[in-house]
Amino acid sequence: MRMEKNMHFLSFLLIVLQCGMALGQKTSNVDELLNWCLDAKHHKKLPGPEGDLFKQCTPWKRRACCTEEVTRKIHEDSPYSFNYNHCMHQTGKAMSRECHKHFKQDHCFYECSPNVGPFVVSEKRSWRKERYFNAPLCASDCEAWFNSCANDYTCTDNWSRNFEWLESSQCSSDTKCTTNFCPKGADCKTFKEIYQTAQNFCEKVWDHAWKYTNDSSPCMRLWFDGIRENPNDLIAKHYAFQIAGAESLSGSLQFLIAMVVLMWTVY
Template identity: 25%
Template sequence: MGFTLVVIIALFTLANQMVVQAADLTCIIGPHHKSSPSPEPDIRADTACSRYSSLSCCAANTSHSIDQQGEQELYNRHWDECGVLTPECERFMKAETCFFSCDPYVGQWKTLDNSTFFDLPICSSSCDKWFDACKDVSVCAQNWITDYKEDNITGRFYCVNKTCRTIAQRYQNGKGMCETIWGDEFRYVADSDNCLLIDFTGDNPNANVKKDISGAHSFELWQSCLSSLLAFLSYILLQF
């Protein structure tokens, strides 16, 4: 009976930790991310990342770099490998980079090593607007994580097999784009559901989005908790 009670308490504690983890405001570990979100009043109002000035995972200088050169200065990845982006596409690409670098509410979906995100539920309207803004622009990669490789000398990322195709040809629609371009980082979700916006005005609506820790998309979190539980049970058994 005593051992059963201990296990029940352990499960309750782990469940409580899962809720706390889902609610925490955290930033991923990256070269251009702060250790924790905080206000950035020096982010200018006319820049791409201005929507995050009240609370941000990126510093003002990171915001400035994105506004000036997109990912080029931050990650040495060039968007114009197949030609210049249209103004509207460039605007949305910068908005997406700001979302990745600055939004303080997406840490709930960070991977176990805290280096990036997994299964972010992106609102269908954001994915569709992104696709519509860039559908006629040509790019050289399908999956921008696996299809780019870093040059060991220059540090610049380039397409492994450079074949230029339009966004429309590569992804067909907003769902195809969101769920492919960054591997498994994004998931296309109906606006009526619990989802995140990439492009918005005013207060950050993502503050109201909480990770669903009870469904099929919480595998990594359950995996982590299960490992902790097994370690705990092993310790208890060793005491007998």
């Protein structure tokens, strides 16, 4: 009977220990978390100042993970040959200028932001080994983005996973490339029909890169004017210290459990 009780107790402790270990991130080093460039195709190794960045990416030039060349491609072409007008074949309509503006801002954030460290997870893709996951996006920014795109068209809700990537001669660079096409049999519908709500849109479009977060909570701004400091610096700091604290708690918890187990087995 005592042996069975011991086994149940040890199983419980193992679960608690695993939960404590799960509190950690790729690192708990605050300096690293606050100066993180994704391990991906176009990102720099570390953030730093840039002499200039292009158009909507300009605000990040004081401390950026991107180069001017990449930001120019975001506006004039696409670093990944991504086709935002993937519903032209059904609707004959290109993405509206206002909607595309928000996607460019989102892309600038992805390439340039040094504030994603607290949300980075590993990923195995040919063009990146890391991504950010559930980064808190301010609700007002998400709502503005969705409202600007509500009447534009798409054929799938998850743009990271559901498109078919095929060779095309219609790339803006006038050379053959691989670009995204709607899944076979998919109908083009408005963003409002596909996503229903701003929260569903922001969280699903890039496979949960973003988490819809009330403005009253610490949250990231998709874009800022660049005249003042990057507002996301403080947000990243909030979550970095939260992770560091959780890691410390996890270590203390593991030590406490080890001592309890030792006492339990001795007595």
